[in-house]
Amino acid sequence: MSFTVAIDGPAAAGKGTISRALAAAFGFAHLDTGLLYRAVGAKGGDPVQAALSLTPQDLARDDLRSLAAGQAASRVAVIPEVRAALTAFQRRFATQEPGAVLDGRDIGTVICPDARVKLYVTASPAVRAHRRWLEVGGDAAQVLAEVIERDQRDMTRAEAPLRPAADAVVIDTSDLTIDQAIALATQVIRQRL
Numbered sequence: 470m471s472f473t474v475a476i477d478g479p480a481a482a483g484k485g486t487i488s489r490a491l492a493a494a495f496g497f498a499h500l501d502t503g504l505l506y507r508a509v510g511a512k513g514g515d516p517v518q519a520a521l522s523l524t525p526q527d528l529a530r531d532d533l534r535s536l537a538a539g540q541a542a543s544r545v546a547v548i549p550e551v552r553a554a555l556t557a558f559q560r561r562f563a564t565q566e567p568g569a570v571l572d573g574r575d576i577g578t579v580i581c582p583d584a585r586v587k588l589y590v591t592a593s594p595a596v597r598a599h600r601r602w603l604e605v606g607g608d609a610a611q612v613l614a615e616v617i618e619r620d621q622r623d624m625t626r627a628e629a630p631l632r633p634a635a636d637a638v639v640i641d642t643s644d645l646t647i648d649q650a651i652a653l654a655t656q657v658i659r660q661r662l
């Protein structure tokens with residue numbers, strides 16, 4: 470049976486870095502599910518049609534990492550039909566042998582409620598905004614405002630809101646180095662393997 474690791478948390482908490490490191494360490498596949506929503510938002514037109522017709526090329530666009538693409542993603546992510554259109558792909562991905570790491574907002578709660586390991590990776594808004602600012606540059610105050618606005622939308626939406634699963638292990642990376650955060654996450658997986 471495949472080993473699924475579900476990693477959820479707010480923007481720029483370190484989910485992506487931790488997920489990639491875990492996937493490499495354990496030989497698991499990795500899916501950054503935020504990229505799916507970013508690609509739907511960036512495609513324009515009817516978001517439901519965009520979600521139903523996503524192609525690998527849509528996911529390979531080089532403008533998906535911008536702040537604007539993040540905002541567009543979180544706006545289309547509130548639409549239940551968009552989420553439904555992306556569910557089967559994510560669930561199929563999660564069943565790969567020998568295992569898969571999926572990171573997003575609703576992996577442990579909705580997409581893979583039976584995941585063997587669930588992590589909720591978080592950090593203070595100021596720390597997360599600083600990390601995002603190091604990536605995208607621009608006005609630091611605006612980056613903080615956008616991070617807070619996006620979290621608020623993700624946490625309060627009716628469909629699949631961002632929240633820790635009841636059985637998730639919470640890792641707060643505010644005062645951790647990348648290596649420390651990865652070591653903690655690795656330890657949780659080793660205990661369950």
Ligand code: C5P
Pocket residue numbers: 480481502503504506507539542543544546572573574575576619623
């Ligand atoms: O993780 P990332 O910042 O790329 O996600 C972009 C947006 O996509 C999030 O703010 C959220 O609105 C949406 N998302 C989601 N469910 C996921 C992954 C991302 O709603 N599993």
